[in-house]
Every structure is written in structure tokens, then in C-alpha cells.
Amino acid sequence: MRSGDALLRSASFGYIGLLIILPITVMIVRSLQGGLSALWADITLPQALFSLRLTIVTAFIMVLINIVTGTATAWVLVRYSFPGKQVMDALIDLPFAMPTIVAGIMLVALYGPRSVIGSFLQGHNIEVMFNTPGIILALLFVTFPFVVRAVQPVLIELDQDMEEAAKTLGASSATIFFRIVLPSLMPSILTGAALSFSRALGEFGSIIMVAGNIPFRTQVASVYIYGEIESYNPQGALGLSVVLLFFSFAILLLLNFIQYWNRRHEN
Amino acid sequence: MNGTIRISLIVSLLWVICIGVLPQAAAEEKTIIFGAYTVPKDAYEQAVIPAFIKYWKENTGQAVKFEQSYEASGAQSRAIAAGLEADIAALSLEKDISRLKESGLISHDWKQNKYHGFVTNSLVVIGYRPGNPKNIKEWDDLKRPDVDVLYPSPKTSGGAMWDVNAIYGAGLKLSEVKTGKKDYTFAKNLLKGVQKRVKVMDKSGRASVTTFEQGIGDVLVTYEDEALLRKKQGKDFQFLIPESTILIENPIAVIDKNVDKHNTRQIAEAFVEFVHGKSAQRLFAQYGLRPVNEEVAQEFKEKFPVPKYLFDTNYLGGWDQVGKDIYGKEGVWTKIIEELATDK
Numbered sequence: 001m002r003s004g005d006a007l008l009r010s011a012s013f014g015y016i017g018l019l020i021i022l023p024i025t026v027m028i029v030r031s032l033q034g035g036l037s038a039l040w041a042d043i044t045l046p047q048a049l050f051s052l053r054l055t056i057v058t059a060f061i062m063v064l065i066n067i068v069t070g071t072a073t074a075w076v077l078v079r080y081s082f083p084g085k086q087v088m089d090a091l092i093d094l095p096f097a098m099p100t101i102v103a104g105i106m107l108v109a110l111y112g113p114r115s116v117i118g119s120f121l122q123g124h125n126i127e128v129m130f131n132t133p134g135i136i137l138a139l140l141f142v143t144f145p146f147v148v149r150a151v152q153p154v155l156i157e158l159d160q161d162m163e164e165a166a167k168t169l170g171a172s173s174a175t176i177f178f179r180i181v182l183p184s185l186m187p188s189i190l191t192g193a194a195l196s197f198s199r200a201l202g203e204f205g206s207i208i209m210v211a212g213n214i215p216f217r218t219q220v221a222s223v224y225i226y227g228e229i230e231s232y233n234p235q236g237a238l239g240l241s242v243v244l245l246f247f248s249f250a251i252l253l254l255l256n257f258i259q260y261w262n263r264r265h266e267n
Numbered sequence: 268m269n270g271t272i273r274i275s276l277i278v279s280l281l282w283v284i285c286i287g288v289l290p291q292a293a294a295e296e297k298t299i300i301f302g303a304y305t306v307p308k309d310a311y312e313q314a315v316i317p318a319f320i321k322y323w324k325e326n327t328g329q330a331v332k333f334e335q336s337y338e339a340s341g342a343q344s345r346a347i348a349a350g351l352e353a354d355i356a357a358l359s360l361e362k363d364i365s366r367l368k369e370s371g372l373i374s375h376d377w378k379q380n381k382y383h384g385f386v387t388n389s390l391v392v393i394g395y396r397p398g399n400p401k402n403i404k405e406w407d408d409l410k411r412p413d414v415d416v417l418y419p420s421p422k423t424s425g426g427a428m429w430d431v432n433a434i435y436g437a438g439l440k441l442s443e444v445k446t447g448k449k450d451y452t453f454a455k456n457l458l459k460g461v462q463k464r465v466k467v468m469d470k471s472g473r474a475s476v477t478t479f480e481q482g483i484g485d486v487l488v489t490y491e492d493e494a495l496l497r498k499k500q501g502k503d504f505q506f507l508i509p510e511s512t513i514l515i516e517n518p519i520a521v522i523d524k525n526v527d528k529h530n531t532r533q534i535a536e537a538f539v540e541f542v543h544g545k546s547a548q549r550l551f552a553q554y555g556l557r558p559v560n561e562e563v564a565q566e567f568k569e570k571f572p573v574p575k576y577l578f579d580t581n582y583l584g585g586w587d588q589v590g591k592d593i594y595g596k597e598g599v600w601t602k603i604i605e606e607l608a609t610d611k
Contacts, residue, residue, distance in 0.1 A: 046605060113482035130467045130483065212467040213420060216608030226470075227422030230341055231594065 024245065031238035042239030050216050051224035052243060058132060058220070059200035062139040063193045069140075070147025071189055077148070078155040092149070095142050103141055104209025111137070130212030135220065138206040143199050147192030154188040187262040191255055198251045201244050296330040299531055299538065302353035304340035304363075304426070305473050306492050307387065307517070309499075310554035311335065311357070318550060319541050323534065331534055339471045341425040347522065348372065354526045354535045357386060357519040357542075359426050362586040364518045377520035386542050387492070388557035389515040390574065391433035394479065394487035394494055394506040401485045406437050406509055409486055410460030417484040419475045420468040421594060427472065428589070430488045431600055433513040434458050435593060436583050440511045440576045459603045461488075490515055491571075495555025511576035517556075 031039055042048065077089055095103065111129050112118045121128055128134050158181070166176050204222040212218040219227075221240055228237035303311060316333050323331050338346065340359035347353045348370045358364055364384070367373045378384040395403045401414055409416050419427035438454025466484055469475040472493060479487040480502070489506070492515075497504040521539055526532040541547055548558035552567045564571070583589050593599050 046608065050608070108478075108481055118482075208470055213470075214465065214468055215604045227420060230423045231421075 027238060027245070028242055031235070031242045034235055038235070039239050039242070042236045043243055045236070047215050047219070048221075048224060048236070048240050051219050051221045052240065054132075054135075054219065055201060055221040055244075056247075058135045058139060059197050062136050062143065062200055063197050065136070065140060066143060066147050066196050067189055067193050070144070070192055071151050071185065073148045074151035074155055078152060093145050095144050100142060100203065100205025101209065104138060104206035107134070107138055107141065107206065107210050129210055131218060134210040134212070135207055135218065138210045139196075139200045139203060142203055142206055143196035146195040146199065147189065150188045150192030150195065151185055154185055158184055187258050190258050194251050194255045194258070198248050201247055296332055297531055297534055298332045298334055298529075299355065299534055300351075300353045300525070300529075301333050301335045301355050301357070302343050302347050302351060303335070303337050303357040304343055304359040304517075305337050305471070306359070306389075306426075306490065306496070307357065307551070307554070307556060308335075308337040309496060310551055310556060312337075314550040314554065315542060315547050318547065319538055322541060323537065329534075339424055339426070339473075341423075344425075352525045352528070353522055354529060354531050355519065355521055355538060357517065359515075359517055360428065360586070361385075361516065361518050361580070362590070363425055364520050365586070367520070367522060372522050372524045373520055374523040375521075377518070380543075382543060382559045383516075384518045384520060385516040385559050386519040386539075387517045387551050388559055389490045389492040389517070389555075390508060390557070390577075391429050391512045391515065392489060392491045392494055392506045392508050394489050394504060396485060397503050397505055399505065403486055403507070406434055406457060406461065406511075409434075409464060409488075410457070411464070414464055414486055415466040415484045416461055416464040416486045416488065417467055417469070417475050417479050418465060418488040419470065419472050421600065424469075424471045426490065427468075427475075428594070429490065429513060429515050431458065431593065432580070432583060432589060433509075434461055434488070435599060436513050436578050437509060437511040437576070440578050440582070444511075444576060455599050455603065458599065459606065462600075462603050463607055491557070492555040499555060508572060508574050510574060511578070512574050514577055514579040516579065 073092070077085065077092075108129060109115060110117060111121065111134070113122055113129075118129065128137065162180050163176050166180055171179075202222060203220075204226065207220055208223055208226070211220060211223065213223050215224075221244055225237045225240050225244075228234070228240075301311070301316070312335060316335070320331050320333070323329060336343065336346075336351070336353070340363045343351075343356070344358055344363035344366050347356055347367055356364060356367060361384070364373070364377065368377065393403060393406075393409070395401065401411075402408070403414070408414060418430040421427040421431050435454050435458045438457035439449040439451070442448070442450035442453045467475075467478055469478055472489060475487060476489060476493055476497065478484070491506070491508070494504050494506045519539055519542060521532070521535045523532075526535045542551075543560060545560060545563055548560040548563040549566070552558050552563060552570065557571050558564045558567065580586060580589065584592065591598065594601060
């Protein structure tokens, strides 16, 4: 039993090491190859900084929307029953199954100038595609399952006794939701939010189709990095990649902290 | 003998025969790995390669199979440099083949022939909506505030560099024609004015055409062969050849390291010779690619008019110079992007 334990443990560590730690370490080491000042210079190029800011801002706006819509969707799926519920539940995971490029093409077809919605928007001078709203839309699509799937299991497990008690005491639905249900859901909502944010930082396939990719206007970090790689500046690409990595890692730590805090709070 | 044993013996015998025979059959047929850029895919896949396979079979009795890969020129070049064992590379720009020479994959002087290593030509043209509602006539019209322009990002698409080089070079050429000297400021302002009107910068030339067909933009800066291909496919793609534009020259080369490894040198070199021959060049012309063979070019001169102020990459100093002057850290295009950002 003991040797089996040790074997499993070393195999797991080995796997994580090879698959995740090694490539990331190599990436960080390579990025520092030109020296710290060169790295900093690459990161602080105006175009790089702009793309980073755009990525973070659009991801953040998307998360704010996703928190609301994701929680609402989870609520509907758990608390109500209606025909087609199973189908709708399965559809939630569709963005995971779809190649992101396809998602991008679909969005352009749906909101581009040749579509019904698109021409309506264009007629009212609302620019969605190839502008910042288009980016946020693409991000919302690919990260949709995260908040829903994080909140759903918690909502299912939630003990409805307190809600019923509050109702008998005369509390309104809004009060019940905001003061009793929401606090219990908060950790899972934050988890979903952190996951979507992390995913959005690296999203590429759908964004490159819908964003327009104009430097200093609609070019996000992942597209900037791709451009640098394709034009023989892998060092420049590495610089910004390491920054994104840093943000993702920070989110991961935050996630772990939320879960740890949640576990302590429960006991 | 026991029934089971008999059957097993027969099966084993059949198995051995198959294994013995199959490699023989495979040895008869050679495979050429062909790495190209996306635009001439139909020309190669549907016409030129089948023609060569037929020609080779008739002249040598040997069956040849082509494994074909079509990718954006830069991506394809990088793939081959990173290990895709292509025997022949047919790419969009000279730079993408030079890269393979620099990495040691090509050891012969691939430009040392009558055609300087090029197999087809094309032009940078201006595509517009059917009927030309915005009345586009020249590069200058692309600066107008009522015109939305599309072309791919030179950062992600080597092909896009043709577009930007064409506009910048046209500025130089037209100013030289008018004043006798290249006016760099005039050329920069032309490029800047056009870049300002660019609405979407797609990943590649093909993606740009798709975006244009989705209804975005009034004008698409693209390549004549791409435009003619669309027309051949039945789409109503209208375009004009500007008075001054760049000659797109597409190179082809045998990749020494891989042909020696696969023992396909003879076939590969024959293919490169074949594509320069009249029959192949005629096929290219039918698919919208300008032939480099002068005789065939003469046959198709109605289809392929020559713009008045045509220039080529050498006019701009060659690819290395262009890489520095236009796309480098202090390059014209890089500066234009930065200026447009702060101008807003």
C-alpha cells in the first residue's frame, strides 16, 4: 500500500510538472533572456500596454454581466421546472464544445451587416461588430458556462428552510434573494467570475474574428502577442505573455483563497 | 493436422504474403510533400499537380502522390522551418523562402534561374462593391472619410505586406513621376490616410476577402489572383488595377535537406521545372495567376493588363530593406500606427 501511494503521488507530480510547470518555467526563463530591462521595455510599448488594458477592461465588463446572467440562468434551471429543461441544461455547455473560431464566425454572421440584427443595429448607428461591444459579446459567449456551472450545484444543495422561514415572516422575494440566498451563493459566483475572467484573458479564436484588431483601438493582448510571434519578435510576444500569466496566476490564488475561506466559514 | 492449426497457418501465410507484397507496392509510388500558401490552392490542387502526375507517369512510368498543405505563407514557412518535411515550398513572398535558406534547409541558390526563383506573379488591386457606388478610382480615394477600407494585418500576414508595400510604393512612384524624386513624406501621408480608414485588420488575405463578402467595408485591398479566383467561382467581385501598384512575385524552391532525406530530389526538381513550362504556366493563367513565362504572358496579355507605373520590391530596396524601413521599430508603418493612436 505504501509504495503504491508513493508511486501514485510521484506520477501525479511528474505529470503536473511536465505538463504545466515545465513549459511555464521555460517561458518565464526565456522571457528574461534579454534581461529585465528589455522585458520591461517590451511590456511597456504603448501598443502592448493598450492591448493589455483593453483585454482587462473588456474581461472585467464581461464578468460583471456574466455574474448577473449566469446566476439568473442557474436560478431558473434549479428552481423552476419547464418543458425542455433538460435540453436547455445541456445547451449551457455548448460554448465549451465549440471551436472558438466557429463561435467567432457565428457571431459575425449573427451581428454582421448582412444579418437582420446587424442591419438593424447599423441602421441605428450602434457599432457592435469590430468594436469593443463585439469583443465583450464574444467573451460572454465563450465564458457563459463558467458562472452557471459554478452556481448550479451550490444552489441545488442549498437548504431552503431559511428562505421559507423568511417568507413566513413576511419578507419580500427580493429581500429573501439578496439577504439570504445571495450570501450563500457568493463564493460560487466569485469562483465562476474568476474562471471567466481568467479564460477571457487568453481568448483568441473568437476575438480575432469579431474584434477588428486595429492596434490602439480594438486589438487585445492575445492578438498583439500573435502578431509579434508572426513577425519574428518572439521576445516581445513572451513579455506580454508573462504578464497575462501573472494575472492568471493571481486569479488562481484568489480562487483558492475564496474556496479556503468558504470552507472555514462553513465550519 | 488439426483444423485450428491449419487455419492459423494459412492466415499467417496470407499475412506474410501481404506484408511482403505491400511494401513493394508502396516502393513503386513516391510521395512529394508540397507546402504552399493559400491563394494558389485551386490552381495546384485541381490543375497543375494532376497535370504533373500525369506527365511524370507518362514519361517515367513512376506513380507520384502529392501530400499538399496550404497555409498562410508566413505560417507555412515557419512550419517548414520548424520541421514540416516539405520537399517543395511554393510561397507568397521571397522572404518566406529566404528564411528556409537561412535556416539551412535550402542549400542551393534557388534564385539562380531564368525566373529568379519565381513561378507566378500577381498585382495588388483595389476591390469595390458592385457598381462602384463610392466611385473609387485610385489610391487617393481610399483616404476619403466616407470610405471604409479593409486589408489584413501585415504583422500576421506576409501577404498583407504586399498591400502596404503597394500603397507606400505607389506614393513614392507617383511622386517620382511628378517631381522626378521619391517623396517619402507624400508616400507616408498616403499610407497614413489609408490606414486611418481601415476598419478591420484580419489575420490573413483570405480572411479579409471573407470579411468583405460579409458586407463590411467599401473597399478591399487585395491581390489580383485572389480577386480573379473569386470571379472564377462565380462571385461578382469587381476590382480595378491602380495606375501605380506593386508586382507580386511568388517564389518556389526545392528544399534540399528534405528531398535528400526522402530521396525525392529528381521528382521535386522536375516539378519545379514543370511549373515553369508552358502548359503549367497556361494553367496558372487560367486560375488568375500571372505567368512568368514570357511567351505565355504574351498569350494572356488581354487578361492581364500591365499598370502604367508598375514597380517591384527592388524599387523599395528589397525585402530586408522593407522589413526595416516600413515594418521595423522605426519603420513607416509602425510610426503611422502610433501616430494614428495619439491623433485621435
